[in-house]
Amino acid sequence: MAEYDRRTIEELVDGTIDFYKLKDMLSNFKDKNRFETYLSILQERVPWSDPILLPVGLHLYIVQKQDGSRIVKCDCGHEFCDEKDNWKLHSMIHVRDTEEKMSEIYPKLLAPDPQWQVIREYYCPSCATQLEVEAVTPWYPIIKDFEPDIDTFYNEWLQRPLPIGE
Amino acid sequence: MSINLSKKQQALSQLKGNPIGWEGKTLKQMRQDMDEVSRSTGHYAGLETLPFKEANPIRYEKIFAKLRGGVVHARETAKKVAASPIVEQEGELCFTLYTPEADSVVTSTGIIIHVGTMGAAIKYMINNDYEQNPGIADGDIFCNNDCQIGNVHPCDIHTIVPIFWEGELIGWVGGVTHVIDVGATSPGSMSVGPVSRYDDGYQVACRKVGQDDTLSKDWLIESQRSVRTTKYWVLDEKTRIAGCHMIRDLVLNIVKEEGVDAYKDFVREVIEDGRRGFINQVKTLLIPGKYRQVSFVDVPYKNLNVPPYARLDTIMHAPTEVTVHNNGKFEIDFDGANRWGWHSYNATPVAITSGIWVMMSQTLIPNDRVNDGAYYASQFDLPYGSWLHPDDIRTAHSYSWHFLVSAWSPIWRALSRNYFARGYLEEVNAGNANTSNWLQGGGINQFGEIHAVNSFESSAEGVGASAVKDGISHAAAIWNPEGDMGDMEIWELAEPLLYLGRNIKPNTAGYGKYRGGSGYESLRMVYGAKDWTMYFMGNGYMASDCGLMGGYPAASGYRFEAHGTDIKERIEQRLPIPTGGDSDPDYPEYEENMDAKEIIRDKQSITTETVYENYDLYLNYLRGGPGFGDPLERKPSMIQDDLNEGHLLPRYAEKVYGAVVTQNDKGHYLVDEEKTSLRRAEIRKERLHKAIPAQQWMESEREKIINKEASVQVRHMYAGSFALSERFNAEFTEFWNLPVEWKLTEDELEVPVFGAKINKNPS
Numbered sequence: 001m002a003e004y005d006r007r008t009i010e011e012l013v014d015g016t017i018d019f020y021k022l023k024d025m026l027s028n029f030k031d032k033n034r035f036e037t038y039l040s041i042l043q044e045r046v047p048w049s050d051p052i053l054l055p056v057g058l059h060l061y062i063v064q065k066q067d068g069s070r071i072v073k074c075d076c077g078h079e080f081c082d083e084k085d086n087w088k089l090h091s092m093i094h095v096r097d098t099e100e101k102m103s104e105i106y107p108k109l110l111a112p113d114p115q116w117q118v119i120r121e122y123y124c125p126s127c128a129t130q131l132e133v134e135a136v137t138p139w140y141p142i143i144k145d146f147e148p149d150i151d152t153f154y155n156e157w158l159q160r161p162l163p164i165g166e
Numbered sequence: 167m168s169i170n171l172s173k174k175q176q177a178l179s180q181l182k183g184n185p186i187g188w189e190g191k192t193l194k195q196m197r198q199d200m201d202e203v204s205r206s207t208g209h210y211a212g213l214e215t216l217p218f219k220e221a222n223p224i225r226y227e228k229i230f231a232k233l234r235g236g237v238v239h240a241r242e243t244a245k246k247v248a249a250s251p252i253v254e255q256e257g258e259l260c261f262t263l264y265t266p267e268a269d270s271v272v273t274s275t276g277i278i279i280h281v282g283t284m285g286a287a288i289k290y291m292i293n294n295d296y297e298q299n300p301g302i303a304d305g306d307i308f309c310n311n312d313c314q315i316g317n318v319h320p321c322d323i324h325t326i327v328p329i330f331w332e333g334e335l336i337g338w339v340g341g342v343t344h345v346i347d348v349g350a351t352s353p354g355s356m357s358v359g360p361v362s363r364y365d366d367g368y369q370v371a372c373r374k375v376g377q378d379d380t381l382s383k384d385w386l387i388e389s390q391r392s393v394r395t396t397k398y399w400v401l402d403e404k405t406r407i408a409g410c411h412m413i414r415d416l417v418l419n420i421v422k423e424e425g426v427d428a429y430k431d432f433v434r435e436v437i438e439d440g441r442r443g444f445i446n447q448v449k450t451l452l453i454p455g456k457y458r459q460v461s462f463v464d465v466p467y468k469n470l471n472v473p474p475y476a477r478l479d480t481i482m483h484a485p486t487e488v489t490v491h492n493n494g495k496f497e498i499d500f501d502g503a504n505r506w507g508w509h510s511y512n513a514t515p516v517a518i519t520s521g522i523w524v525m526m527s528q529t530l531i532p533n534d535r536v537n538d539g540a541y542y543a544s545q546f547d548l549p550y551g552s553w554l555h556p557d558d559i560r561t562a563h564s565y566s567w568h569f570l571v572s573a574w575s576p577i578w579r580a581l582s583r584n585y586f587a588r589g590y591l592e593e594v595n596a597g598n599a600n601t602s603n604w605l606q607g608g609g610i611n612q613f614g615e616i617h618a619v620n621s622f623e624s625s626a627e628g629v630g631a632s633a634v635k636d637g638i639s640h641a642a643a644i645w646n647p648e649g650d651m652g653d654m655e656i657w658e659l660a661e662p663l664l665y666l667g668r669n670i671k672p673n674t675a676g677y678g679k680y681r682g683g684s685g686y687e688s689l690r691m692v693y694g695a696k697d698w699t700m701y702f703m704g705n706g707y708m709a710s711d712c713g714l715m716g717g718y719p720a721a722s723g724y725r726f727e728a729h730g731t732d733i734k735e736r737i738e739q740r741l742p743i744p745t746g747g748d749s750d751p752d753y754p755e756y757e758e759n760m761d762a763k764e765i766i767r768d769k770q771s772i773t774t775e776t777v778y779e780n781y782d783l784y785l786n787y788l789r790g791g792p793g794f795g796d797p798l799e800r801k802p803s804m805i806q807d808d809l810n811e812g813h814l815l816p817r818y819a820e821k822v823y824g825a826v827v828t829q830n831d832k833g834h835y836l837v838d839e840e841k842t843s844l845r846r847a848e849i850r851k852e853r854l855h856k857a858i859p860a861q862q863w864m865e866s867e868r869e870k871i872i873n874k875e876a877s878v879q880v881r882h883m884y885a886g887s888f889a890l891s892e893r894f895n896a897e898f899t900e901f902w903n904l905p906v907e908w909k910l911t912e913d914e915l916e917v918p919v920f921g922a923k924i925n926k927n928p929s
């Protein structure tokens with residue numbers, strides 16, 4: 001069973017990890033304490049103190065609020081919605097649905113044809129980070145990517161208490 | 167070797183009509199009993215403990231190592247018998263050992279999707295009482311390539327050999343190779359021309375083709391007369407038989423050394439062990455919950471030279487909901503997948519499920535314990551009547567991979583959300599490339615022979631980005647973890663096509679904080695052929711997957727072909743000719759160095775046979791992989807490398823990445839970090855300025871839906887999904903808050919609806 005120090009996991013988060021170290025990590029059995037170390041690194045880096053229950057995207061977290069609710073929060077501090085809701089419905093959206101908007105980012109022949117497909121970009125309303133991109137047909141319902149069962153995950157799989165605020 | 171004795175005993179036993187299974191059972195009884203006991207106990211073969219493994223752990227591992235090593239070795243050795251570059255260069259073959267009931271025990275490397283398909287073929291023989299007629303005896307050789315019995319597409323030919331020990335069947339070994347042609351309507355292994363089963367080529371439905379380890383003469387004659395590439399057909403078959411016989415010898419030697427009872431205990435336990443190992447991996451790497459994702463691929467058939475009922479534009483739809491259950495069970499539900507169609511991209515349930523295991527073996531279960539244990543720990547819901555579970559025997563499957571690859575790719579994203587949340591960032595993968603284009607065709611080649619080609623350059627596409635680094639460029643294809651792009655020199659021998667270029671293709675990787683791997687492109691010139699045709703096969707109008715967590719999808723496809731060029735004259739006059747890549751298709755350069763009667767550059771990336779003369783050109787563009795994370799977070803130094811290494815056209819450095827770029831006097835690109843950081847801050851402001859709140863956008867989209875404003879192909883896709891799934895229809899109606907009277911049917915679209923009327927799906 002592998003074990004990694006905090007610094008290695010920090011390098012992983014920062015994308016600065018040495019290639020051969022990464023390759024060994026991929027080949028090896030997983031380390032049991034990864035989640036704990038990872039969570040504490042992320043918690044240390046965010047500018048707010050709500051305990052992180054689960055990272056759900058590159059900048060998104062499900063956090064525990066003091067009133068007992070669980071919400072989706074951006075690392076900039078923007079609070080989207082309850083964890084059960086789809087955060088995308090509370091984001092800013094830019095839809096590339098014309099040839100002109102497509103050709104801003106692809107040469108014309110390399111872009112999807114908007115008669116067939118559009119590109120939907122979801123931004124954080126506060127920091128404007130692009131949090132998710134969907135390439136779907138017109139009319140496609142906004143996808144709810146992830147519905148984790150946090151209680152079962154902590155109580156039964158990890159068998160550790162849920163983080164609670166001070 | 168007791169083979170003579172066992173043959174006598176067996177002949178005697180069959181004469182008496184004795185069953186060949188264990189404990190005097192028929193194979194059919196064994197299969198039924200196995201299903202029953204596994205279902206009722208929740209453990210494979212009812213094994214609540216693993217007594218053999220627990221009592222003899224070292225002996226257990228030794229048997230496993232011998233079997234796995236032997237099976238892998240057989241593949242490596244057999245590969246050398248082959249002549250087809252698809253097998254010899256690309257390793258498009260695989261061998262698997264099964265229990266008598268057709269559960270897989272151990273498999274080789276290679277195209278391991280066939281662990282499932284050959285298992286399905288053996289099960290078909292068992293369920294159809296092959297034990298009585300045509301009989302199953304030591305030394306028999308069976309062949310199958312029928313998709314609806316158990317295959318992905320007809321060009322994967324199975325050779326299946328039973329393994330007997332003292333008159334009793336102790337297992338099966340199957341070998342598969344991807345052959346270069348099966349005599350379909352157009353040359354090549356994965357034809358685009360077929361729209362029904364009867365165009366798909368030679369179909370062999372679990373047929374006994376040999377006895378006493380010898381192929382029957384009538385089979386040899388008929389099969390060779392049914393395909394275009396006779397020589398490769400024969401050598402591929404010898405390859406498969408050689409591998410199967412090596413593995414049969416291996417098993418018989420292990421039985422001799424360890425005893426038949428130990429072998430029997432082992433094969434049962436190793437599958438239950440595989441089931442437990444899979445659940446353990448799920449609980450180690452995933453998070454209980456639901457994960458939703460979708461992908462599409464374009465089927466642009468409106469103007470294609472196919473029968474009239476097939477001439478329509480449509481889209482294949484693969485929505486998936488992955489459920490990771492509290493007990494570690496893994497379920498994938500394809501509810502909402504739309505109807506099968508008159509094209510060669512339909513799939514069978516076994517192609518979908520086996521294919522997902524191929525993917526899993528590269529991510530969730532990356533070890534040598536891939537067997538049917540994982541299958542027993544999971545559940546697939548595949549809607550009947552859809553493209554992945556046709557309700558009609560007439561469906562064509564020759565290029566099933568057109569969508570299989572993209573249909574699984576979103577599942578890779580679902581898994582990646584789990585890995586990301588648990589901190590296993592090294593495992594995150596934004597998805598995989600649409601593994602096209604497929605350069606295929608045939609005619610009379612440079613050696614004057616009837617020939618067909620299928621360039622497996624497509625086994626090296628851009629890999630998806632991870633959460634810690636870029637995807638690997640021009641590197642891999644999901645369907646063969648061991649594939650590579652092959653040597654140009656070999657392809658030039660296999661195909662009457664010279665290379666005028668093989669280059670990284672800029673802007674094909676999905677952009678992101680970490681970009682996908684870039685695709686590449688080969689410019690091929692026809693040379694030395696007679697009566698030559700080729701066609702294109704890939705996604706064109708659509709990107710076949712999304713990016714992940716802010717990353718973009720990979721670029722979509724297009725085609726370039728040129729006919730009636732003056733390249734011959736230009737070579738004679740020593741004038742420049744087109745070479746290298748079509749690096750910026752907005753500003754094409756090939757045309758500057760040639761004249762041609764016809765130049766086609768468009769997004770119709772699926773075509774049927776087109777005649778090519780010598781000195782005509784064909785561009786083979788292999789796709790990139792999707793990206794991860796917001797491109798504005800990409801390190802300036804990485805953007806600089808992208809520019810200098812040809813992964814990115816300079817004019818997109820600012821538009822996509824917000825990079826402020828200069829070029830030094832040596833032509834080297836430099837990214838100014840400070841200016842880039844300022845520019846990125848502006849871009850963030852611009853984003854919020856041009857974007858609108860999602861719920862406001864939904865209002866305007868809802869209006870479009872109510873007014874049915876969308877292209878026919880988009881409406882046809884939804885209508886085909888609604889027709890098969892009330893649930894998908896209800897969820898759609900609810901999400902968009904549509905009036906109850908809003909309906910969309912296939913009939914109202916004024917396109918052919920052949921095949922939709924039989925609708926055996928009760929929903």
Ligand SMILES: [Zn+2]
Nearest residue numbers: 074076124127
């Ligand atoms: Zn934010």
